[in-house]
Amino acid sequence: MLNILSGFIGLVTLVLMIPAVFPFLGALNWILIPLALFGAFIGLMSSKKGGQNFCLIVAAFGALRLFLGGGIF
Template sequence: MNGGFQPRLRKRPTRPQKPLASFDTDRQGWGMGNIIAWAIGIVSAVIAIPSVLPIVGWLLALILLPLPLIGIVIGTFSRRKSGRNFCILVFVLCFLRLLITF
């Protein structure tokens, strides 16, 4: 009837789809990561204080090294970086203490 002419339909602009599960640090996921990293760093620092004693110093420092690393990994996923930086400081101090004893 209209001579084979088909009108152009205008497409509506589509909104970007959100994924079902995302670890966006602003909304969900690792919002508490900074607090957890701080807690791990404080526990590591308190445990590191007795590592100054000569009897258990190198053994305790050697056992203590993985704790701040866990805090660094958790703090990396947080939007705030103060907990990660504190765990890096504790790790460096424990590592230097371990180097001095060997």
């Protein structure tokens, strides 16, 4: 059950990251990366690791976007 919850949190975070790809909306990643890491923490308590890995990939994508935008853009 926690794996499904973790995957759902990752999916919601990924959908919310779509607008953060556009210029001047990249600061939204400051909110979404911790949300994805929270989902990974939830997935850590599960015996299966699919949701956890998905959340970590989403967090890495957001961090890369934040890095390329200089932390703001």
